[in-house]
Amino acid sequence: xxxxxxxxxxxxxxxxxxxxxxxxxxxxxxxxxxxxxxxxxxxxxxxxxxxxxxxxxxxxxxxxxxxxxxxxxxxxxxxxxxxxxxxxxxxxxxxxxxxxxxxxxxxxxxxxxxxxxxxxxxxxxxxxxxxxxxxxxxxxxxxxxxxxxxxxxxxxxxxxxxxxxxxxxxxxxxxxxxxxxxxxxxxxxxxxxxxxxxxxxxxxxxxxxxxxxxxxxxxxxxxxxxxxxxxxxxxxxxxxxxxxxxxxxxxxxxxxxxxxxxxxxxxxxxxxxxxxxxxxxxxxxxxxxxxxxxxxxxxx
Amino acid sequence: xxxxxxxxxxxxxxxxxxxxxxxxxxxxxxxxxxxxxxxxxxxxxxxxxxxxxxxxxxxxxxxxxxxxxxxxxxxxxxxxxxxxxxxxxxxxxxxxxxxxxxxxxxxxxxxxxxxxxxxxxxxxxxxxxxxxxxxxxxxxxxxxxxxxxxxxxxxxxxxxxxxxxxxxxxxxxxxxxxxxxxxxxxxxxxxxxxxxxxxxxxxxxxxxxxxxxxxxxxxxxxxxxxxxxxxxxxxxxxxxxxxxxxxxxxxxxxxxxxxxxxxxxxxxxx
Numbered sequence: 001x002x003x004x005x006x007x008x009x010x011x012x013x014x015x016x017x018x019x020x021x022x023x024x025x026x027x028x029x030x031x032x033x034x035x036x037x038x039x040x041x042x043x044x045x046x047x048x049x050x051x052x053x054x055x056x057x058x059x060x061x062x063x064x065x066x067x068x069x070x071x072x073x074x075x076x077x078x079x080x081x082x083x084x085x086x087x088x089x090x091x092x093x094x095x096x097x098x099x100x101x102x103x104x105x106x107x108x109x110x111x112x113x114x115x116x117x118x119x120x121x122x123x124x125x126x127x128x129x130x131x132x133x134x135x136x137x138x139x140x141x142x143x144x145x146x147x148x149x150x151x152x153x154x155x156x157x158x159x160x161x162x163x164x165x166x167x168x169x170x171x172x173x174x175x176x177x178x179x180x181x182x183x184x185x186x187x188x189x190x191x192x193x194x195x196x197x198x199x200x201x202x203x204x205x206x207x208x209x210x211x212x213x214x215x216x217x218x219x220x221x222x223x224x225x226x227x228x229x230x231x232x233x234x235x236x237x238x239x240x241x242x243x244x245x246x247x248x249x250x251x252x253x254x255x256x257x258x259x260x261x262x263x264x265x266x267x268x269x270x271x272x273x274x275x276x277x278x279x280x281x282x283x284x285x286x287x288x289x290x291x292x293x294x295x296x297x298x299x300x
Numbered sequence: 301x302x303x304x305x306x307x308x309x310x311x312x313x314x315x316x317x318x319x320x321x322x323x324x325x326x327x328x329x330x331x332x333x334x335x336x337x338x339x340x341x342x343x344x345x346x347x348x349x350x351x352x353x354x355x356x357x358x359x360x361x362x363x364x365x366x367x368x369x370x371x372x373x374x375x376x377x378x379x380x381x382x383x384x385x386x387x388x389x390x391x392x393x394x395x396x397x398x399x400x401x402x403x404x405x406x407x408x409x410x411x412x413x414x415x416x417x418x419x420x421x422x423x424x425x426x427x428x429x430x431x432x433x434x435x436x437x438x439x440x441x442x443x444x445x446x447x448x449x450x451x452x453x454x455x456x457x458x459x460x461x462x463x464x465x466x467x468x469x470x471x472x473x474x475x476x477x478x479x480x481x482x483x484x485x486x487x488x489x490x491x492x493x494x495x496x497x498x499x500x501x502x503x504x505x506x507x508x509x510x511x512x513x514x515x516x517x518x519x520x521x522x523x524x525x526x527x528x529x530x531x532x533x534x535x536x537x538x539x540x541x542x543x544x545x546x547x548x549x550x551x552x553x554x555x556x557x558x559x560x561x562x563x564x565x566x567x568x569x570x
Contacts, residue, residue, distance in 0.1 A: 014474040015392055018384030022449065023400060025381050029442035030407045033418035040418060051425055097313065105306035111314045113557045117321060120553045122503025124521040125542045128528055129320045132327065132535050138336050140323060147339070174320065182561055237413035238505045242525065256413045263417040264510050276414040287409040291402060 034280060041277045045269040062274040071250045071258075078165055079254040082172070082236075087229040089173045091222070094180025099214075101181075102188050112185065119178040127242025130171040134158055134243075161251035164244050168252050171239055176232065180225055187221030188214070220293065227290035234283055255279050324546075327539035335536050354540040362516060363523035364545070366433065370508070370519060371501040373437035378448045379494050381441075386452035387482060391461075401453075408446035412506040415443070420510055432512040436519075439507045444497040451496070455489025456482065492559045499549055520545050 007013030041062050043055040066072055101112040118126070133141050134157035145151040157167040191214065199209050237256055240246060246253030246261065253261075255275055263272030315322075327335055328351075329344045355361065389401055419439050420429075428435045459482060467477040483490070505521040512518055515526075524545065527538055553560065 014478075015388045019388045019397075019400065022381045022385035022445065023403075026404070026407055026442060026445060029419070029438055030410060030415070030446075031403075033415055033422060034410075036422055037415075037418035040421060045421065050421065053425070100306075100313070101310065103306055105303040105310065107307060108310065111310045113561065114314050115317055116557060116561065117318065117550055117553065120499060120549060121546050122505065122521055122549070124503065124505045124524060125546050126320070128524055128538060128542050129324045131528065132539065133320060133323060135535070138338055138340065138535075140340050143338065143340055174317075177317070231409045235409075235411040235413070237411070238521070241505065241509075242528065256411055259417065260413050260506070260510070263420065269417060269421060272417045276417050279414050280410060283409050283411065283414075284406055287406055291405045 037273045037280070038277055040270055041274040043270055045273070047267050050269065058270075062270045063278075066271055066274050071253070074250055075253050075255055075258050078250075078252065079234075079256075081165060082169055082254050083230055083233045085166075085169050086172045086176060086233045087226060089169075090176035090180045090229055091225065093173070094177050094225075095184050095222075097177065097181045098184040098188055099210075102185065112181070115178040115181060117178075118175060123175060123236065123238035124242050126175055127171065127239045130167075130174070130239075131158065131243050134167050158244050159248055161248050164248060164252035168240055168243050171243060172233065172236055175236075175239065176229065179232070180229065183225050183228070184218070184221060187218050191217050223293050224290060227286050227293075230286045231283060231290070234279065324539050324542055327535055328543040330536060332534070332536045348536075350536070351540055351544060354537050355544060358523065358527060358537070358541055360520070360523065360541065360544060363518060363520040366508075366517055367502050367504075367519040367521070370433055370436050370440065370504065371498050373434070374440045374444060374501040375494050375498045377437065377441045378445045378497055379490065382445050382448040383452060383483070383490060384478075386449045387456050387478065387486075389449065390453045390456035391464075404446045404449055407442075408450060410443070412439075412443055412504075415439070416506055416510045419507075423511065429511060429513075432514070433517055435511045436504070436507045439511065440501050440504050443507075444500060448493055448497050451493045452486070452490060455486045455493070458489075459485045488559070492556060495552065495556055496560055499552065502549065 004013065040055075042057060042059060043049075044058050044062075045055060049055045097112075097115070101108050133139055136142065136154055136156040136159065139157070141157070142151070142154045146154065155163060157163055195213055195217075196209055199213055204212065234256060236254075237260065240252070240254065240257045244252040246257050250258075256279060259272045259275035259279065261272075262268045262275065326342070326344060329347050329349075330341070331344075331346050331348045334341060334345060389397060389404075416439070423429050423435050423439075428438070463485065464477050464481050467481045468474070472480065503521060504519065505525075508519040509522050509525070512522070518526075524538070524541055527534075527541055532538060
């Protein structure tokens with residue numbers, strides 16, 4: 001007993017205790033739910049078996065049921081579109097802004113900081129604001145588009161099944177721009193200035209310098225930002241809940257929202273866990289690639 | 301000259317980006333007839349100050365109180381569990397630590413909307429849903445703890461090892477050195493990271509919506525969502541609610557902006 005107290009006070013027991021507490025917490029509230037999720041996805045879990053510990057085992061039936069749902073195809077492609085389009089635009093706009101604010105002018109870093117206001121706001125509030133911006137009859141976006149002559153008529157952003165998904169994507173791009181911009185700015189700042197100066201002396205134009213210096217030197221950063229983008233986009237739930245709730249008729253539904261709908265709206269909990277298991281596996285694979293790549297870059 | 305052209309361009313881009321925020325405040329200040337004017341006005345013609353009304357009629361005090369309670373609980377739990385863990389991860393290096401760090405980085409990315417299904421069933425079975433706010437605190441802590449550890453670890457890495465070793469040579473115990481040397485030196489990083497997870501938990505939605513059944517225990521995000529309902533047209537009130545809710549977040553953020561940015565980028569890229 002004395003020995004245990006001494007090692008906690010003054011030895012490696014101290015390290016093990018500090019590390020162990022946090023890890024134990026994460027095992028109980030993160031790792032165990034994942035395993036439990038996998039088990040539930042192989043059982044029938046609904047309102048009747050919710051509290052029971054002894055549920056019927058159905059094998060891969062739930063997975064089969066998800067894929068045989070008629071909307072599964074729509075939701076799969078919606079999720080792909082949601083992730084790819086969000087990332088392409090977040091990244092290119094974020095990169096453009098990072099390059100712009102990298103230039104030397106008064107207030108550059110202050111203005112860049114203001115962009116982060118979009119990132120710190122609760123996504124549900126951002127969704128509420130965009131819902132109002134997108135409003136069909138009195139929305140300011142429709143007003144701007146029609147008065148600039150870009151759109152002939154009002155677009156019913158959130159109730160037209162052909163555009164609802166794009167409305168959600170636009171709002172998500174807005175949310176993601178600051179994060180992309182800040183991370184890429186850090187990368188840009190770490191490129192030594194004299195590399196550019198040398199290239200300029202050799203007669204390389206602005207575009208040539210971007211292509212042959214900035215892009216190659218930013219490769220690691222871009223990789224990290226893209227994988228973080230995939231992860232964050234697949235976490236996006238609040239925005240969809242505020243804007244369209246997956247509708248109309250699942251036209252803007254994506255996998256993470258679909259999973260939640262199964263569990264909390266139709267109470268087909270085992271279907272919800274099956275979708276959730278597939279998505280968690282995907283997210284973890286992306287995260288593993290990301291972590292490996294960043295740890296190779298900075299082996300400290 | 302060129303610098304001022306750039307400044308004007310920069311201001312224009314920032315203004316376009318922040319337009320949604322401007323529109324929120326503007327709608328909150330407009331009268332309920334003015335918001336349905338078409339073409340819309342870009343400056344309120346008849347400014348209304350209905351903040352107090354919305355606060356009372358939507359019972360915002362209770363919602364915000366629940367959000368604060370949950371955010372505070374999460375922050376206390378995460379800092380208590382995470383700080384020591386971050387310290388050990390920054391000091392000890394072996395295969396096991398590498399594995400632990402990798403696992404923590406993986407747990408950082410789990411989306412709440414996917415984790416909520418097993419957490420709901422599990423909490424239901426052990427009876428935790430009877431105290432739903434505690435359930436949300438526990439679930440949300442699991443969500444933010446890995447991020448807290450990663451960011452805090454980056455702070456501890458920057459504290460020179462020699463300072464701790466000197467204290468140990470002087471006869472201080474490990475616990476003593478941790479509390480008297482390491483914690484004070486890493487204080488700023490710990491504080492900023494705590495503020496960050498506090499703000500994140502203050503805006504939490506998925507767990508509150510899914511684990512809390514009673515309306516009087518709900519958070520401000522869920523309150524806003526119910527306000528928006530299916531046929532919402534009180535946009536004036538909704539934007540007032542949103543403005544009341546996010547203004548403190550924005551103020552805290554603007555005050556700590558520089559520190560949060562540097563902490564965040566250190567954690568994400570190193």
